[in-house]
Amino acid sequence: MPEIEFNVDNIAKLAMLDLTDEQRVLFTEQLPSIMAYVSKLHEVDTSEISSSAYLTDLVNIVQADEVLPSSEELRADLIKAFPCEKGDALEVPAIFE
Secondary structure (H helix, E strand, O other), X not given: OOOOOOOHHHHHHHOOOOOOHHHHHHHHHHHHHHHHHXXXXXXXXXXXXXXXXXXXXXXXXXXXXXXXXXXXXXXXXXXXXXXXXXOOEEOOOOOOO
């Protein structure tokens, strides 16, 4: 396999990783061997496998939401137990920055 140069900083940016200088050096050394290992998948003969071999007719297997009634007392207790609220809304930690 020809030697390919990888830009670890670009890969880290795409993966949203903050690398230390030590990690950057380590990944720069390891990445070519990781990619060589993954490239071995090209050696697997898949000519006998249909491209639709793993497709199913399932369209949507997600269960629909169901609204259940609750008492005002239970609702008030749950809101009181919630760590943070803003007005009538309950605030949860952000997932995205």
